[in-house]
Amino acid sequence: MNAPVAAVLRRVNRTLLGLAGLLLVVAGGAVLAAAFDLAVPSWWPWSGPDDVLLTAARRQRWRDEGWWWPTVIAVLGVVVLLALWWLLAQFRRGRLAEVLVDTGDGDAAVLRGRALEGVLEADATAQEGVAQARVALTGRRTAPRTRIALLLEPYASPGQALAGLGGEALDRARTSAGLAELPTEARLRAVKHRARRVN
Amino acid sequence: MTTPERPTVPPQTTGTDGTGEPGGAGEDGDGVPVLAGAGTDPRRVRRFWSVRRIPAALVAAVVLGGTGLLLYDVAAVRADRDAMSWRRELADDLAGRPLDDGLTVAAAAVAVLLGVWLLVLASTPGLRAVLPMRRAHPDVRAGLDREAAALALRDRAMEVSGVQSVKVRMGRAKVAVRAVSHFRPLDEVRADVERVLTDGVEDLGLARPPALTVRVDRPSKKG
DSSP, X not given: OOOOHHHHHHHHHHHHHHHHHHHHHHHHHHHHHHXXXXXXXXXXXXXXXXXXXXXXXXXXXXXXXXXHHHHHHHHHHHHHHHHHHHHHHTTOOOOOSEEEEEOSSSOEEEEEHHHHHHHHHHHHHHSTTEEEEEEEEEEETTEEEEEEEEEEOTTOOHHHHHHHIIIXXXXXXXXXXXXXXXXXXXXXXXXXXXXXXXX | OOOOOXXXXXXXOTTTOTTSOTXXXXXXXXXXXXXXXXXXXXXXXXXXXXXXXXXXXXXXXXXXXXXXXXXXXXXXXXXXXXXOHHHHHHHHHHHHSBTTSHHHHHHHHHHHHHHHHHHHHHHSOOOTTEEEBOOSSTTEEEEEXXXXXXXXXXXXXXXXXXXXXXXXXXXXXXXXXXXXXXXXXXXXXXXXXXXXXXXXXXXXXXXXXXXXXXXXXXXXXXX
């Protein structure tokens, strides 16, 4: 299975967030246990309320070893690079620039992603009850996916709007790009409006 | 706040089983989940899971800032320059402050709370404002905003004759509607509102239609 970019990022984010949370809970809990003088085992990093977080002796334990500073610098460098990559990954939207269309005669044509997005947007907006549609093409060139945000007009039926999108609009996009499938994630919102009395 | 129950897969009848294998798969206990997990079954709808971009970006920025600063300072000291004063002060503080000092305990407590919060963020779906919709088409996963659902139901209820105003509280599993009616008997209005909204909830196309409660009152007397 080719997982979409967002799904990979979701898994990475949640794993790393969970790891960070676990680390904080364990470290904070270990300090609290010692600080409140609970019966801690002998291997516990802190012995009791009078202990300190990091003694000078512990901090300088390996300072005279030849491998210590290179190791510290290497580990810090790796962590810095990973954190930088993780941070930048949050701002990448993974929008697809082009889609590969199989022409059926062994050649391949390239369809611009913006063009397909535009067509889908126009088709989705043309439906009754849809005020605005925004389409983003994601995934990969040979297996694109779409994310669609529909803004429903007042008095539109969400169920019908979705049926129209899944039926007609996406069908046309699929056939025009020669795709067997076009997995879509749709999010439906409504235009805010005041209540209207009919009687 | 209520947590929605998992979607229940209705028992498969062998006659309508579209997998082309009548009999065997439907009765065999472990055959069904595999089929249901294939992802094309329109009855199986999962909640939307947030990517958690913002918490991830914040944690990444904090880790990047902290380790980056430390790396810079360690490298500077290696290059025979003086360490920054914060590092010396921090080292003195870590070596001098006992564990039962107020600041240490407070910092540890904050770390535990922050850690629990991050664990919650990592393990819950989030996106509580999005209600998953029925899968009309195998390719399309759709979610309806809670606010949009509430507006649609309000508009439906306003169409009932005798209804002056409507308040809709849309939960994830329940929807509570309070209408104010200024004419017609309350019982009739309530019956009409219930009938209209039962259709209305169906029309939202949600995977797990919320339970509906309707209350109709007279307008409060003006003082």
